[in-house]
Amino acid sequence: MPKFFTFKGGIHPGEFKFTEKDAIEDFVAPDVVYIPLSQHFGKPAKPVVKKGDKVYVGSLIGEPDGGFSASIHSSVSGTVKKVDKYHHFSGNMEQTVIIENDGQMEKDPAIKSAYSDSITPEKIIEIARNYGIVGLGGATFPASIKMSPPPGKTFDTLILNGAECEPYLTSDHRLMIESPEEIILGALLIKKAINANRLIIAIEENKMDAVSVYEKIKDKYKFDIAILKTKYPQGGEKQIIKAILDREVPEGGLPVDVHAYVQNVGTAYALWDAVYNGMPLVKRIVSITGSVKNRKNLKVAIGTPISALIEHCGGYMGEAGKLISGGPMMGIALYTDKIPVTKGTSGVLIQRKEEMSLDEPTNCIRCGRCISSCPMDLMPNLLGDFSEFYKFEESKDLGVLNCIECGSCSYVCPAKKHLVQLIKVTKAELKKKR
Amino acid sequence: MAIETKLLTITPAPHIKSGFSTTRMMSIVIIALIPAFIGSVYFFGFRALLITLISVASAVLTEFVYQKLCKKKVTVTDGSAALTGLLLAFIISPSVPLWLPAVGSVFSILIVKQLFGGVGFNFLNPALAGRAFLMASWPAFMTAKWMIPRSGTLSGIESITTATPLGTLKLSGYSTNVASSLNSIESLKHLLLGNVGGSIGETSALLLLIGGIFLVITGIIDWRIPLSYIGSVFVLYIVLFLTGVSQLTPIFHILAGGLMIGAFFMATDPVTSPITKKGRWIFGICAGLLTVLIRQWGGYPEGVSYSILIMNMFVPLIEKYTLPRPFGRVRRTA
Numbered sequence: 001m002p003k004f005f006t007f008k009g010g011i012h013p014g015e016f017k018f019t020e021k022d023a024i025e026d027f028v029a030p031d032v033v034y035i036p037l038s039q040h041f042g043k044p045a046k047p048v049v050k051k052g053d054k055v056y057v058g059s060l061i062g063e064p065d066g067g068f069s070a071s072i073h074s075s076v077s078g079t080v081k082k083v084d085k086y087h088h089f090s091g092n093m094e095q096t097v098i099i100e101n102d103g104q105m106e107k108d109p110a111i112k113s114a115y116s117d118s119i120t121p122e123k124i125i126e127i128a129r130n131y132g133i134v135g136l137g138g139a140t141f142p143a144s145i146k147m148s149p150p151p152g153k154t155f156d157t158l159i160l161n162g163a164e165c166e167p168y169l170t171s172d173h174r175l176m177i178e179s180p181e182e183i184i185l186g187a188l189l190i191k192k193a194i195n196a197n198r199l200i201i202a203i204e205e206n207k208m209d210a211v212s213v214y215e216k217i218k219d220k221y222k223f224d225i226a227i228l229k230t231k232y233p234q235g236g237e238k239q240i241i242k243a244i245l246d247r248e249v250p251e252g253g254l255p256v257d258v259h260a261y262v263q264n265v266g267t268a269y270a271l272w273d274a275v276y277n278g279m280p281l282v283k284r285i286v287s288i289t290g291s292v293k294n295r296k297n298l299k300v301a302i303g304t305p306i307s308a309l310i311e312h313c314g315g316y317m318g319e320a321g322k323l324i325s326g327g328p329m330m331g332i333a334l335y336t337d338k339i340p341v342t343k344g345t346s347g348v349l350i351q352r353k354e355e356m357s358l359d360e361p362t363n364c365i366r367c368g369r370c371i372s373s374c375p376m377d378l379m380p381n382l383l384g385d386f387s388e389f390y391k392f393e394e395s396k397d398l399g400v401l402n403c404i405e406c407g408s409c410s411y412v413c414p415a416k417k418h419l420v421q422l423i424k425v426t427k428a429e430l431k432k433k434r
Numbered sequence: 435m436a437i438e439t440k441l442l443t444i445t446p447a448p449h450i451k452s453g454f455s456t457t458r459m460m461s462i463v464i465i466a467l468i469p470a471f472i473g474s475v476y477f478f479g480f481r482a483l484l485i486t487l488i489s490v491a492s493a494v495l496t497e498f499v500y501q502k503l504c505k506k507k508v509t510v511t512d513g514s515a516a517l518t519g520l521l522l523a524f525i526i527s528p529s530v531p532l533w534l535p536a537v538g539s540v541f542s543i544l545i546v547k548q549l550f551g552g553v554g555f556n557f558l559n560p561a562l563a564g565r566a567f568l569m570a571s572w573p574a575f576m577t578a579k580w581m582i583p584r585s586g587t588l589s590g591i592e593s594i595t596t597a598t599p600l601g602t603l604k605l606s607g608y609s610t611n612v613a614s615s616l617n618s619i620e621s622l623k624h625l626l627l628g629n630v631g632g633s634i635g636e637t638s639a640l641l642l643l644i645g646g647i648f649l650v651i652t653g654i655i656d657w658r659i660p661l662s663y664i665g666s667v668f669v670l671y672i673v674l675f676l677t678g679v680s681q682l683t684p685i686f687h688i689l690a691g692g693l694m695i696g697a698f699f700m701a702t703d704p705v706t707s708p709i710t711k712k713g714r715w716i717f718g719i720c721a722g723l724l725t726v727l728i729r730q731w732g733g734y735p736e737g738v739s740y741s742i743l744i745m746n747m748f749v750p751l752i753e754k755y756t757l758p759r760p761f762g763r764v765r766r767t768a
Contacts, residue, residue: 013450091444167450238761251762322443333444349449356443357451362509363554365456368656368709376761381709399760407448414455415554421446 004205005243006229009375011408013232013329015206019170019287024178024297027312029076029101033303034086035061037095039342040140042068047097053080056108058280061097064129070142071132074099075282075301077106087339089325089332096340099303111278124193124275131274132281132343137161137172137235137264138326140344143271146263147193149256155194156259159244160187160201160268162210163228163235166327169347171285172265174297176203176210183265184214184221186272194261199223201265202240206230232329233406237262239375251402266346287347290324291317291355300341306348307337321353329407359416370409370419376402380409380419387422392429400426456553460513462654466645467520467699473628473638477583478528482634486523489535493519496543506552514553518542521561521699524635525692525739526568529579534572538564558746559706562739580631596631599624600691601735603681613681625689632691639689646698655702658711662718663697663725664688670726680730693725696738706746713749713756721745 038044045062049055055074062072078101086096114127127133129144149155160183164172176183184201191199203211205227214225226244228234238249240262247258255262266285273279282302286309289295293314300309306323310316324331325345341348370380378399386395400423409419474482497515501508510516519539526535542564547556556563569576582596597605599616606612615621624630628638636642649655671684680687687693692700701707701721708717721741728737 011452013452242761248762250764251760253762320442322445322449324449328447328449330447331449332447333442333449335441335444337442351449353443356445357449358443358445359451359455362456362512363552365459365514365554365704366707366709367459367704369454371709371758377758378760379709379757398757399763402760402762405447411448411450412452412454414452414459416451416455418446420448424446 004229005202005226006231006234007239007243007375009373009377009408010231010233010239011373011411012230013167013411015230016168016289017170017173017206018168019289019295019297020173020207022170022174022295022297024174024285024299027298027300027304027309029105029301030304030308031101031103032081033076033099033101033301034305034340035072035075035097035099035303036086036088036340036342037062037072037097038088038090039072039302039344040070040134040142042070042142042145044095045069045072047083047095049080049083049097051080051082054078055080055099056106058108058111058278058282060280061099068142068145070134071130071280072097073132073280073282075303076101077104078102087336089334089339089342089345091332091335107279113276113278115276119189119192119275121193121195124189124271127274128193128271131279133267133270133274134281134343135264136266136270136284136343136346138330138344138346140342143190143263143267146261147190149194153256154259155196155256155261157198157200157245157261158187158191158194158196159226159240159260159262160199160223160265161235161237161240161262162201162203162207162265163240164207165204165230165232165234165236166329166331166346167232168289168349169287169327170289170297171287171346173207173210175269175285176207176265177213179269180213180217182272183268184217184223185276186268186270187223187263188221189271189275190261190263190268196261200226200244202226202228202244204228204230204234232408233375233404236375236404236406238404251399281343284341284343284345286341286345288313289347290350291320291352292350293317302342303340305338305340306334309341309348310337310350316350318352318354320350321356322351324349324351329411330405361417362415364415364417367414369412369414373408373412375406375408376404378403380423383426384417384419384422387426392426392433395423395426396430401430403427456514457512459654460517462652463649463699464513464517464520466648466654467524467635469641469644470524470635470638470695471520473641474524474528474634477628477637478581478634479584481581482528484532485526485528485530485535485634486520488532489523489539490516490519492536492539493522493543496540497548500544500548509553512553515543515547518547518560518564521695522564524695525561525565525633527576527579527632528581528634530575534568534575538568541567554705556705557749558743559700559703562700562743562746565739566743582631583629583637598632598691598735599630599686600729604735608681610681617683617686622685622689625686636692636695639694642694642698646694649698649702655698656711656714658714659702659707659718660697662715663701663722664693666719666722667693667725670722674726674730687729691729691736692738696725696742700739701742701745706749708749708752708756710753710756710758712758713752716752716756717745717749720748
């Protein structure tokens with residue numbers, strides 16, 4: 001019986017991993033793709049193309065704007081129609097490169113493998129930056145920045161995050177099963193870049209089929225497997241480090257402070273593609289799930305409107321109420337299906353009107369479930385109260401800035417209070433003041 | 435730019451919620467009280483049923499009328515008012531006049547609960563505060579007459595009265611004979627089953643324990659409070675019994691009076707007990723200490739309700755000093 005790693009707190013909602021057995025299907029890019037320049041954590045990229053420019057698959061269309069940004073590439077070959085504001089998952093209209101797809105999927109002539117056995121850490125980080133590699137678990141943090149720790153800080157362990165603890169989503173699960181060697185080769189590149197001495201792939205116990213795939217190759221590539229208890233938010237960076245290494249990232253600190261580096265399996269795959277094939281991050285796996293006729297795992301060109309994916313999956317089942325980019329716990333509700341897939345779109349979850357949970361909040365009865373569920377050992381009930389009464393400063397001592405916004409508190413609340421949302425308000429207000 | 439598509443619903447995450455709700459929580463507590471309710475009707479007859487119904491009905495009606503008059507959202511369907519009425523009936527004597535539970539319920543709901551902001555905002559347990567109000571206002575009705583179990587008729591209660599087991603010793607002038615008969619196995623058996631004089635729903639330790647354990651298993655209440663409360667009463671009475679201060683055994687003390695209903699159904703009221711786990715230990719132990727103090731040296735034979743009410747008032751203080759350490763915090767900066 002293997003040991004299952006876990007952390008304190010958290011919840012166990014229904015898993016609903018409908019698409020876990022469905023092989024990834026290639027989705028043919030539509031006639032027009034809409035590639036936003038803001039797809040990552042940090043400043044939006046600066047466009048380097050203009051109307052009428054010819055682009056290829058993998059051509060640079062947006063360059064990083066300063067240190068805290070990422071590059072953006074074309075996912076199709078064709079002609080730039082325009083660079084204009086377009087529907088964006090954030091709810092705002094954002095600068096987007098709109099490209100007419102010529103259907104040829106011609107690769108940029110500059111694309112070639114940069115791999116050699118003697119590839120240096122600096123070269124790997126440079127590729128990650130130039131090829132637009134960002135964390136694909138949902139946070140979309142630029143990988144090159146993550147791989148360059150502040151001076152004096154070092155890593156010893158790389159945790160490859162295959163927890164996929166969000167209900168419904170199966171994109172990481174399928175990728176782990178279908179491309180194990182690519183993921184591990186990508187992870188070994190990260191390991192080299194950050195000079196870690198240990199690689200651990202972390203998988204939740206509800207994906208034992210994936211675990212067995214890695215059991216077969218773990219001696220060949222010299223890495224360890226950690227089986228995690230199925231619990232949300234097991235894939236949270238701080239939770240996964242605590243669960244596997246029993247190290248606590250200090251308040252206000254980063255994983256590097258405990259010498260740990262966590263990266264999503266999809267990101268490792270993307271880095272493999274970038275280094276071995278010279279292909280920038282222009283596609284990702286998206287689970288189309290929930291109330292859609294045929295649920296699927298699709299490999300999608302970045303910039304594909306979600307409406308095209310839903311059409312491909314046979315359309316909505318019933319009357320669509322909510323369209324969620326990501327999982328049901330942390331995903332963003334979208335106002336229209338015109339919004340394109342971006343690097344952070346790990347899934348698209350559709351809820352019918354009658355499936356939406358729209359309960360009105362009532363009074364807190366102080367049952368304490370939010371506290372038991374909080375993986376960061378906070379007091380969501382108090383933080384919520386402070387937020388409702390605009391007492392933002394008072395929340396600071398209670399550690400409000402530690403909140404990882406996992407939503408466990410809102411999930412368990414019998415009074416249906418929007419706790420995590422109230423906490424997000426406090427965090428935003430405190431940020432404004434700084 | 436015009437958005438021609440039909441807009442979808444947007445709300446903040448999470449987009450799924452657990453099925454658990456305030457209403458469900460209250461319903462489960464009410465279900466847990468059913469064994470004790472059946473027991474109360476068995477022991478004290480139709481009168482117990484009548485008082486319970488009056489108490490519940492007036493609690494629900496008070497909340498409904500108040501919320502209607504104040505043009506607030508009516509929340510009687512959440513079950514909390516019904517639960518308060520039920521608990522209030524359970525902790526008053528079956529021999530009280532029928533208007534008394536109604537007055538108590540109005541006080542509990544109107545003064546203690548609604549005037550402080552409704553469910554979740556009362557700082558005292560409404561049922562216990564209602565009982566304290568009745569005790570202060572009509573002590574003769576509340577403490578003088580206790581029905582002998584299985585003896586009651588609707589009209590004939592006046593002549594058949596008894597004392598509660600806890601009161602018996604005090605009334606006898608601390609006679610050793612009375613004490614030893616109270617400590618006998620026979621007496622303890624009656625206490626366990628509930629075949630003794632007392633408040634409507636408090637007499638059967640066994641039936642309350644069944645309900646209480648059900649609440650612990652279903653996760654409605656935290657085991658820490660009943661365990662620390664009953665445990666501290668038990669441990670203190672071991673000391674007091676062995677040193678000869680108490681003539682009654684610790685077993686007698688945990689089965690007698692309102693300790694079971696208090697520890698499982700009153701002290702665990704989430705609104706008026708600490709929300710932190712450490713705080714719940716402190717709350718339970720201090721309530722146990724106060725109960726022993728009142729029972730042993732106070733003017734009343736029983737101290738459960740006042741100990742819990744007093745501890746209710748300490749909850750904010752207890753919470754302030756038992757906040758959990760946030761993940762990753764090395765030492766408190768405050």
